[in-house]
Amino acid sequence: MTVSTRPGPAELLLGSDPQRRLHTLLTLVGWLTCFVMACAQHAAAMLGLADEAHTSRLAVFSLVGATLFYLLMRSGLAPRLASDAALSWLQASWALVSISWAYAVSGPARGAAVVLLVLMPLFGIFTLTPRQTRLMALTSFLAITLVVVWKTQSEPLRYDPRVELMHLIFAAIVMSVSTVLATLIGRLKRQSQRERAELASALERIQALATKDELTGLTNRRAAGEQLRRAARDPGAPLCVAMIDLDRFKQVNDSRGHAVGDEVLRHFARVARETVRAEDMLARWGGEEFLLLMPATTPEQALAVLARLRARLHAAPLAAAGPGYVVTFSAGIAACGDAADADLDAAIARADAAMYRAKHEGRDRALLEPAPA
Template identity: 80%
Template sequence: MLPSAMRFLGNLLLGRDPDQRLHTLLTLVGWTTCVLMSVAHYAEAVLGLADEANTSWLAVFSTIGALLFYLLMRSGVAPQWVTHARLSWVQASWATVAICWAYALSGPARGAAVLLLVLLPLFGMFSLTPRQTWRMAVAAYLAVALVMAWKAQVEPERYDPRIELLHLVFAGIVLSVSSVLATLIGRLKRQSEQERSKLACALERIEALATHDELTGLTNRRAAGERLRRAAREPGASMCVAMIDLDRFKQVNDSRGHAVGDEVLRHFARVARQTVRAEDMLARWGGEEFLLLMPATTPEQALTVLARLRERLRAAPLACAGAGYTVTFSAGVAPCGGAGEADLDAAIARADDAMYRAKREGRDRTLLQPVAA
């Protein structure tokens, strides 16, 4: 029960998108810090160490600003109208103003405001480059230095210049250390993202090798078998299957070599992919044999698809296989009106028989093998 409640609370506060959750979490940390800072300044005002009116205005500025950033990030609106890097600069500028304001109001307790500078690099830890992070830190350091110099000039009794100099040194240390840590963490995250990207590419490559024929790029027999089984499970599905065999392919291999034979297979695959419909599946079944699955197709439509493929092959001669050589094929088509693997297997067997009959009758033709009565 507790883990479920924690997941629900996390999704409610941070959202579900991993990248958005990270940026929203950092913004929420800043908002929580501002609320706690406002409470601390109220305590200063109660103790008479700070002006109550100015402290109230600072609390309003800090709390409303932080809440606005959180709501923009949590809603997903912010990334749509401003990049994460630009938003980080805006957040850091707002936080710098709040910290400088708090330092100017806090009097004897102003040293605590210096510690808040550690938060600034957090806003850009995952969205800024190392150079941008250091620019942000330098800008914040100069802003704090100006406030310290101003207060030491106008209120030297309350803001002793010697103490201000020490605070300026501490501010430099805090910003430097936090910037180094933010840069290192940001670099680790970017490296992790690059590794994940490489892994995703590798997995895509492995999946492609597992499901596609390396030579032609077509679906391989294993993946085609899975697609056929899914098609067979669709109730009431009417489809046609075609078995295609390239004519005299062995002669090309023997006379021109396997490299030319491979190019013949690739050429057929290229033309066939451009010819068959998007919903059809063309697979290399083995050697120079191919299987074409045509869902929701009548036998007449299937014959039209194969006739169009034959015409396009004739219009695209392959010079490397000899002058005027064109790829021809023999094919058998069989309809499958039932649902079930047995019906589809029977249709493939009929299409295979029709293909061999087409080769015996002279090749370069398509024969239809209807369902046996």
């Protein structure tokens, strides 16, 4: 069966990068707003409320700008061109020019342009900090005020100062309310982002606690059981398990104290981890007992791995546990043949038996338990 990899319409329009998708979607919403506004302005011109040539120029300015922002975002050029990946300030400035221009050319219908100012802080929720949102709202209000002053000065007969004052008062009210709301929503958004990050790191910690041995950082017995079951289902290659038990470990605890005993365990885990392959699984099975699962390994190769581990431990004495102290271990190895038929519980029991034989034969050695006939 072949899986279709053709992108859907949403992916075609917005791309696949999750962070860029949001920014691209915002530019698309901005484009649609411009398109609807251009239609509304055209209707105003047809009704004789606004000048046709002015509204056409404004429509071209706002639609070309909106298209450009969309293309910059969709193509991924925007983050490469500016440190502000969403081009928030550039887009806000362009929107502000469009709204001020709309106010100046909408004739008696210009009061409607004031409503558009509400949108400025709302778009900012996604890309600006609360402080930047407030600054942007204030700048927008000042820009509209300048347009009002300019118009009442240059065309006093058409722009009644009392009406314009009312427009400014309404602009101040709607912008203040939308800024407060945008700030509150922005705060909620950041709080939920923080909580999500905390939850993810708590989950990571819980997973580590559930699968790792706290002292050595190795896989713990519970997680090892699951990995063993998975390995047993994996067909095709010979498999070996080794049960490893440190020699005369109790003496270290008794003579040097528990903390030094812990250090010996950590030291062994470190050296062993560096010795085995990445695909092997080394787990702390109990106190000073470790289980090593070696996939795709013959018994001879397993013996060689443990000989290498012994050599590395000899080459790395642990002074904290006594002058020239070297960690030694007794190990039992059981081969399982094809992993698909491996009875790992039985193999572990055989490796355990071989490990006890190694102890009885004088310690510091690895013995191979042959596969049952």
